[in-house]
Every structure is written in C-alpha cells, then in structure tokens.
Amino acid sequence: METNLWRLLLSVQPSRGLVDEKFSVRVQNAPPAHPLTMHALLHSEDGDTWEAFGHYVTDSGGDVNVSEDPSLGGTYDGVEPMGLLWSLRPAPGSRPGLRFRKRDAQTPMQVRLSVYQGHQSEGFMDRAVLASVMVERWYMAPGVRRVNITEGGVTGTLFLPPGPGPFPGLMDLWGGGGGLVEYRPALLASHGFASLALDYLKQADVKNEYFEDAYRVLQQHPQVCKNRIGLVGLSFGSSVALKMSVYSNVIQPRCIVCVSGSHIQHVGGTLADIFADIAKNQKKTRYNEENQVIWRDLLLPVPTDLSKKVDVSQEQCPLLLVVGEDDQNWPVPESADDMREMMEGAGNSHLLTVLSYPRAGHLIEPPYSPHCRESDRKTKPAIFIALWGGEVAPHSRAQEDAWRKTLDFLRENLYCSAD
Secondary structure: OOOHOOOEEEEEEEEEEEOOOOEEEEEEEEOOEEEEEEEEEOOOOOOOEEEEEEEEEEOOOOEEEEEOOOOOOOOOOOOOHHHHHHEEEOOOOOOOOOOOOOOOOOOOOEEEEEEEOOOOOOOOHHHOOOEEEEEEOOOOOOOOEEEEEEEOOOEEEEEOOOOOOOOOEEEOOOOOOOOOOOOOOHHHHHOOOOOEEEEOOOOOOHHHHHHHHHHHHHHHHOOEEEEEEEEEOHHHHHHHHHHHHHHHOOOOEEEEEEEOOOOOOOOOOHHHHHHHHOOOHHOEEEEEOOOOOOHHHHHHHOOOOOOOOOOOOHOOOOOOEEEEEOOOOOHHHHHHHHHHHHHHHHHHHEEEEEEEEOOOOOOOOOOOOOOOOOOEEEEEEEEEEEEOOOOOOHHHHHHHHHHHHHHHHHHHHHHHHOO
C-alpha cells in the first residue's frame, strides 16, 4: 500500500502549553499491526539539534496512542507519554558536551513531532515524513510579566503572575555556573509565585548584603506579599540560600527549596572565600574512564566544625531537599544525611522534607527537560567535561516527581499557611 493513500493523521493535545504540562500524541488511519517511528526534533537557541524517537506498532484499528502504547525501542522504552521530550539527546555528529538550557524564557521551546514508516533509528532527515506537527512548550504562561530589576545595585529579573496580586514571592538562586538564568522562575510565576531570578556571581566579592538588598527589593514590591517569601536554590545557589536563611537578620523566608545543594561551606566570608576554600581541595578531583571531571569529593568528608558548614539546627522554616543519589558533582546525599542528623539533634526535624532519588544526577530540572549526564564547563584557560550523573529514565522520573512535590510544598507554605 502506498503511504500517500493512508490519510494518516497525527494529533497532539494540547499542542501549545507549559513545559511541565503533559500532552497526548496519537496516530490514526495507518494499516493495522504496522511498524511506525515517532520522532521529535528540536533546534536549540545555541544552534544545536536534539532528537528523540520511539518505535511503535499500530493496533488492530491502525492507531498508536503514545500515552497508552509501549515504545519497543528508540531513545526510550515502554509506555512513556512524555518520552519524546525527556529523552531528547544531541543528534549524531553534534559537538561534545552539550546541555539543553532555555535562554529566552519569553519564547517557546518548539519541537517538531513526526511519524516515519518502519522502525528507524538514524538518518531521519533523509527519510520521507508521513505526518508532522509543531508543538510549543512555554515557560511563561499567558499574562506572566517579565520585569528587569536594577534597584540599589541589585540585578535580576522579576516574573509576576497574571492578575493584580499581591502574590507570594520567591528568590531564585541559580548554581555556580553563574549568569542570569530565567526559565525556572518564569515557570514558577506561571504557577502563581512572583519569582526573582537573581544575578549574583558577576563579582567574586559579593557579600551577604547583596542578597539582603535583593530580598528587600522583592519584599517591597507592591505585588508581592512581604511576609510570604521563600528561597529556591540549585547547587551552589542552595548553599547561599541555606546560609542566608540561618545567619541573616534580614532574610527571613517562609520556606526553602534546595535542589542538589550542600550546607558545607565557609560560613564567615564572601562567595570568593567559599570558592577559595573549594579550590584548596582540587587535589580531590577525580576523573572517570572518559576523562570527565568528578567534583563530589571536594567537600568531603562532611566537617564537624560549624564554621565550615551551615548550622541548620538553627533553621526556623520548612526546608525541602531534592537529592539525586547518583550526583557526581556535589556530595548531596551525604549533605542531606548530615542536615537530617543536625536537625534531629536540635528537635526541628519536623521542618525537614527530603526527596531522594536513586539513579538521578545533579542537574534536576523542571519536568520533561532533557537529561544531561555530562556537559562542558569553561574555566580559564581550559574547557573540560563535567560529570553530573544520573541515568536518563530514572533521572527524568525524578524531575517530574520532584517538581510536582516542590509546587505542593510551596503552595502549602506560601499560600496555605497562616500568618
């Protein structure tokens, strides 16, 4: 039978939505018991090509429902409704060390979903497409506003949910890679939280006062509930969040979320002092068989000296830790265990929630984001490949579960709790 006589139909519902929103993909009007390949193609803002694909067989009616039918092979296996997103990987021939990260939160991630005849695994650009559709996934919901912040020396971007407010606030602290990373706070604003993406690694001598000034900027915004502000950190940003919450008299968060973070740090100095302490332990750097850098030992063993770790026994607000048990970049599981012991000893362990995920790595992103096991890092004068850890399917399941529970945690502590 010629393919152009099938009148094959490919549908995606919804074809436009938030990145953390599931969609359904369905193929109709193909021959019964026929092999098909579902393919996803993404061109990133960095000019790189990413792809994912699954092998399917149509049912007796000639249909495939990706939400219900198993993939028999490809970049994911089994019934995985969102496998065409979370299993995206650099296309063959791509430069090494790629990491997908949305740079412009105001534009959608555009993914072209296509159907091919047979079970294909390569050369998609040279094959005939039976049907295709463009899917848009947004970090900013309709009505979310992006506001540049340059007050009192503070640099950042504030994302405000739709409506007049006031809204609970979040200060979002990215990791040690630096820069102004906006896609997570944009998505948090899409769920009702006024979220400030803070740029804080431009200068090595950043002091505590900078974070306190940023907290005041958020607190004093007319559309933010000044007594309902939380902190969200990733990696090094979690270290900053923990330090500020315990030792600052200005920053008094209602709750804290730490993703892949550690409390181990020099608590009495600037960020430059913290990085200097870490640099002293460079001899503990390890390399795997592919010469990828493993940094998780740089902070180990966990110190007993409270000048070298945040005294979380003093924590006064709910704390959520998101832990990847295969984190190869930071000693996150060991740090979580120590924080639990410290808080249990102080009698405030009821404030602590730990989400720990086997075979998940360091870069725990919003759901359905492509897993990054390793990527390039640039330090003067070298470029090297850092190992983050994790396995594709378990890591992706961790991202979905952690995000859902993080939103629940934030709603409970910023929306539902009594003043």
